[in-house]
Amino acid sequence: xxxxxxxxLFFLILLAQVAAYVCKKxxxxxxxxxxxxxxxxxxxxxxxxxxxxILDLSNPNSIPVFNVFSELGVIFLLFAVGxxxxxxxxxxxxxxxxLVAVLGVILPFFSGLALMFLFGRTTLEALLIGAAMxxxxxxxTARVLKDLGVMESIEGRxxxxxxxxxxxxxxxxxxxxxxxxxxxxxxxxDIAVVAALAVAxxxxxxxxxxxxxxxxxxxxxxxxxxxxxxxxxxSPLPLALLVCFGLSALASYLNLAAIVGAFLAGMxxxxxRDVWPCEEKFGPINELFVPFFFLFIGIQVxxxxxxxxxxxxxxxxxxxxxxxxxFVGCGLGARKLGARSAAVVGVGxxxxxxxxxxxxxxxxxxxxxxxxxxxxxxxxxxxTTLLAPWLITFAFNRRNRPKKMKGVDLRQL
Amino acid sequence: xxxxxxxxLFFLILLAQVAAYVCKKxxxxxxxxxxxxxxxxxxxxxxxxxxxxILDLSNPNSIPVFNVFSELGVIFLLFAVGxxxxxxxxxxxxxxxxLVAVLGVILPFFSGLALMFLFGRTTLEALLIGAAMxxxxxxxTARVLKDLGVMESIEGRxxxxxxxxxxxxxxxxxxxxxxxxxxxxxxxxDIAVVAALAVAxxxxxxxxxxxxxxxxxxxxxxxxxxxxxxxxxxSPLPLALLVCFGLSALASYLNLAAIVGAFLAGMxxxxxRDVWPCEEKFGPINELFVPFFFLFIGIQVxxxxxxxxxxxxxxxxxxxxxxxxxFVGCGLGARKLGARSAAVVGVGxxxxxxxxxxxxxxxxxxxxxxxxxxxxxxxxxxxTTLLAPWLITFAFNRRNRPKKMKGVDLRQL
Numbered sequence: 001x002x003x004x005x006x007x008x009l010f011f012l013i014l015l016a017q018v019a020a021y022v023c024k025k026x027x028x029x030x031x032x033x034x035x036x037x038x039x040x041x042x043x044x045x046x047x048x049x050x051x052x053x054i055l056d057l058s059n060p061n062s063i064p065v066f067n068v069f070s071e072l073g074v075i076f077l078l079f080a081v082g083x084x085x086x087x088x089x090x091x092x093x094x095x096x097x098x099l100v101a102v103l104g105v106i107l108p109f110f111s112g113l114a115l116m117f118l119f120g121r122t123t124l125e126a127l128l129i130g131a132a133m134x135x136x137x138x139x140x141t142a143r144v145l146k147d148l149g150v151m152e153s154i155e156g157r158x159x160x161x162x163x164x165x166x167x168x169x170x171x172x173x174x175x176x177x178x179x180x181x182x183x184x185x186x187x188x189x190d191i192a193v194v195a196a197l198a199v200a201x202x203x204x205x206x207x208x209x210x211x212x213x214x215x216x217x218x219x220x221x222x223x224x225x226x227x228x229x230x231x232x233x234x235s236p237l238p239l240a241l242l243v244c245f246g247l248s249a250l251a252s253y254l255n256l257a258a259i260v261g262a263f264l265a266g267m268x269x270x271x272x273r274d275v276w277p278c279e280e281k282f283g284p285i286n287e288l289f290v291p292f293f294f295l296f297i298g299i300q301v302x303x304x305x306x307x308x309x310x311x312x313x314x315x316x317x318x319x320x321x322x323x324x325x326x327f328v329g330c331g332l333g334a335r336k337l338g339a340r341s342a343a344v345v346g347v348g349x350x351x352x353x354x355x356x357x358x359x360x361x362x363x364x365x366x367x368x369x370x371x372x373x374x375x376x377x378x379x380x381x382x383x384t385t386l387l388a389p390w391l392i393t394f395a396f397n398r399r400n401r402p403k404k405m406k407g408v409d410l411r412q413l
Numbered sequence: 414x415x416x417x418x419x420x421x422l423f424f425l426i427l428l429a430q431v432a433a434y435v436c437k438k439x440x441x442x443x444x445x446x447x448x449x450x451x452x453x454x455x456x457x458x459x460x461x462x463x464x465x466x467i468l469d470l471s472n473p474n475s476i477p478v479f480n481v482f483s484e485l486g487v488i489f490l491l492f493a494v495g496x497x498x499x500x501x502x503x504x505x506x507x508x509x510x511x512l513v514a515v516l517g518v519i520l521p522f523f524s525g526l527a528l529m530f531l532f533g534r535t536t537l538e539a540l541l542i543g544a545a546m547x548x549x550x551x552x553x554t555a556r557v558l559k560d561l562g563v564m565e566s567i568e569g570r571x572x573x574x575x576x577x578x579x580x581x582x583x584x585x586x587x588x589x590x591x592x593x594x595x596x597x598x599x600x601x602x603d604i605a606v607v608a609a610l611a612v613a614x615x616x617x618x619x620x621x622x623x624x625x626x627x628x629x630x631x632x633x634x635x636x637x638x639x640x641x642x643x644x645x646x647x648s649p650l651p652l653a654l655l656v657c658f659g660l661s662a663l664a665s666y667l668n669l670a671a672i673v674g675a676f677l678a679g680m681x682x683x684x685x686r687d688v689w690p691c692e693e694k695f696g697p698i699n700e701l702f703v704p705f706f707f708l709f710i711g712i713q714v715x716x717x718x719x720x721x722x723x724x725x726x727x728x729x730x731x732x733x734x735x736x737x738x739x740f741v742g743c744g745l746g747a748r749k750l751g752a753r754s755a756a757v758v759g760v761g762x763x764x765x766x767x768x769x770x771x772x773x774x775x776x777x778x779x780x781x782x783x784x785x786x787x788x789x790x791x792x793x794x795x796x797t798t799l800l801a802p803w804l805i806t807f808a809f810n811r812r813n814r815p816k817k818m819k820g821v822d823l824r825q826l
Binding site: 239 | 658
C-alpha cells in the first residue's frame with residue numbers, strides 16, 4: 001500500500017515540477033501550472049486512460065493521505081505568511097483591511113443575490129450562490145505574493161488581514177443560510193453563538209500576540225532567552241508545529257477555515273522571530289507540501305460537469321459578477337492606498353479557490369442547490385482561481401514603486 | 414475529517430516531545446521514549462479510556478495517513494543517512510561490512526533454527542523464527558547514531574553498509590521460506606530471479622554513484638554547475654524527493670525494504686554535496702516525520718498479547734539468542750576494527766524493530782506460525798529495539814577515542 005503512495009508522490013511531484021518549469025519559461029505564474037496539472041490528472045484518469053491508473057488517487061488509501069497532504073500544504077503556507085506578519089504591523093493596516101473585507105462581502109453577496117433573482121431562481125438558491133461569491137481563497141493570493149517576494153508589502157498585509165475578517169464574515173453568512181435551509185426559519189441565537197465563538201477565538205489570539213512584546217520585555221525568562229544564542233540542541237520547530245496544528249484544529253472546530261488558525265499561529269511566532277527563527281525551517285516543509293494543495297484544487301474539477309451548455313449564460317454571468325464585484329468592493333475599501341495599490345488589493349481578493357467549492361458542496365449535499373448550480377460555482381471558483389495569479393502579477397508589476405511597510409506614513413491608513 | 418487528523422498530529426507531537434524531554438533529563442535515548450509513548454497510546458486506548466478516544470488512530474481515515482507518515486519518517490531518515498555516506502567512503506569499509514552482514518545472518522539464523530528444534534517445533538516454524546532473527550532494523554541504529562552525532566564514524570559506515578547487504582540476504586532467506594511454505598518444495602528458479610533483481614538494483618545504483626565523480630569531472634555541465642554559485646531560485650529539494658521516492662518505490666516493488674532505496678538515493682546525492690546541499694533542507698522535514706516512525710513501532714505492540722505465560726521460557730530464550738548471536742556474529746565480522754569498535758558494530762545490528770514484526774506477520778497470515786510464536790517474535794523485536802539504543806550509547810561512550818573516517822588507515826579494513 002505504501003509503495004503505491006510512493007509512486008503517486010513521485011509522479012505528482014514530477015508533474016508539478018515539469019509544470020512549474022514550463023510556466024517559468026512561458027512566463028505564467030507557476031501556481032496556474034500546478035492547478036492545470038491537477039485538472040489534467042483528474043480528467044485524463046476519469047476518461048479511463050490505462051497509463052494513468054497508477055495515478056488513480058481515488059483508491060481508499062490514497063484519498064485520506066493526499067487530502068491531508070493538501071490541507072497541510074495550505075496550513076503550512078498560511079503559517080509561513082503569519083511568520084512574516086507580526087501583529088503590530090498588521091494592526092497598522094487594520095482599518096483598511098476591515099473596510100476591504102466588509103465591502104468585499106457586501107458587494108458580491110447582494111450582486112449574486114440580485115443576479116440569481118434575475119435568472120428566476122429561488123431565494124435559497126440565490127442566498128447560497130451569494131455566499132459562494134463571498135468566499136475568498138487567500139491561499140492562492142498568498143502563494144503568488146510569496147512567489148513574487150512581496151508578502152511584506154502593504155498590499156500583502158491588507159489582503160491577508162482582510163481575508164481573516166472575510167472568513168469570519170463568510171462563516172456568519174453561511175451559518176445563516178444553513179439555518180434557513182435546515183429549519184426554514186432563522187435561529188438567530190444559534191448563529192450568534194457560532195459567530196461569537198469565532199470572533200472570540202480570533203480576538204483572543206490577536207490579544208495574546210499584542211501582549212507578547214510587552215511580556216517579553218518585562219519577563220526575565222524571555223530576556224534571558226534573547227541574550228543566549230539560540231542553542232543548537234533546541235529546535236523551535238516542534239513548538240511551532242504544535243501551535244500551528246493546535247490553532248488550526250481549534251479554528252476548524254469553530255467552523256472557521258483551518259488556515260485562519262494557521263495564520264494566527266504564524267503571527268504569534270512572528271513575535272519571537274529573533275530568538276526562535278522558524279522561516280528557514282518551514283521553507284523545505286512548504287516546498288514539500290504546498291504544491292499538493294494546488295494540485296488538489298485542480299483534481300477536484302471534473303471537466304465533464306461543464307458539458308451541460310444549457311446554463312452557459314448563467315455560468316458566464318456569475319463568473320463576470322464574481323470578478324467585478326470583488327475587485328470593485330475590495331478596491332474601494334483600499335482606495336486610501338492609491339489607485340494602483342487598491343487595484344492590487346482588489347485583484348488579490350478575487351480567487352475563490354477551494355472555499356467556493358466547499359460552500360457549493362454544502363449546498364449540494366443539503367439539497368439547497370442542484371447539480372447545475374454546483375457546476376456554476378465550480379466554474380466560478382476555477383476561473384477566478386486561474387485568472388487571479390496573472391492579474392496579481394500584472395498589477396504588482398504595474399505599481400509605480402514597491403511600497404514597503406517601513407517606507408510609508410502608516411498613520412493615514 | 415482533517416480536523417481529527419490535526420488534533421491527532423497535535424497530541425502525537427506533544428507526547429513525543431514530552432517523552433524526548435523527559436528522556437533527556439533522565440539520560441535515556443529519546444527514541445526509547447518515543448516507542449514507549451506509542452505503546453502507551455495503543456494500549457491505553459485498547460483498554461478503553463475515554464480520554465484517549467481522540468487518539469483512536471484505528472479509524473479508517475487515520476490509519477493510511479499515519480502509516481504513510483511513519484513510512485516517510487524512516488525513508489527520510491535513511492535518505493539523510495545516505496546524504497552523509499558517499500559511495501567512495503562506504504567502499505572503504507565494504508569488505509568489513511560484507512563480513513558483518515554474512516556472519517550476522519548465519520549465526521542468528523542457525524541458532525534460531527536449533528533453538529526451535531530444541532523446543533520441539535516444526536521445521537517450517539523453525540525456519541520462520543530463524544528468518545525473523547536475521548532481520549535488522551537499521552532505522553533505530555541510524556537514529557541513535559544521528560542523535561549521538563557519530564553517523565560519519567567508521568562504525569556507522571560499517572553498520573549501514575552491513576544493513577543494506579543484510580536486507581538483501583534477508584530477502585533471499587524469506588523468499589526461500591515463503592516458497593517452502595506455499596509450495597512445499599523449493600522453486601530455486603523463482604528465488605534466483607527475486608534475488609538477482611534485488612542484487613542488480615543495489616549494484617546498478619552503486620555503480621551509478623561510483624561513476625558520478627568521474628562523470629562530474631569530465632562533464633562540462635557539471636563543472637559549470639560547480640563554478641556557478643548555487644542559484645537562489647533553484648532548489649535541489651524536489652529533485653532529491655523525486656530520486657528518494659523513485660528509488661524507495663522501486664526497492665519496494667523488488668521486495669526489498671523501501672529504506673534500502675532511500676539510503677541509496679541519499680548516497681547518490683552525497684556525490685553532489687558541494688553543488689546541491691540537501692542536508693539542511695532535510696533537517697526540518699526529518700524533524701517533522703521521523704518521530705512518527707518510532708511512535709508507530711510502539712503503536713503496533715499490543716501488550717495484551719504477552720498475557721500468555723505458557724511460552725514464557727521460549728520467549729526469553731528467543732530474546733536472549735537473538736541478542737547474543739547478532740552481537741557475536743556482527744562483532745566477529747568487525748573484529749579487524751578492534752574490540753571496542755567491533756562491540757559498537759555488534760550492538761548496532763541488534764535491533765529487529767519493524768522488520769522482525771513484518772516477517773512474523775507474513776508467517777502468521779500464511780499460517781506458518783500460530784499466534785503464540787507471533788507474540789514471541791513481537792517480544793523479541795520490542796526488547797531488542799528498546800535495548801539497542803542504550804547499548805549503542807554505552808558502547809560509543811566506552812570507545813577509547815572517536816574514530817573518524819579520515820584518521821585511520823583504511824587499507825587494513
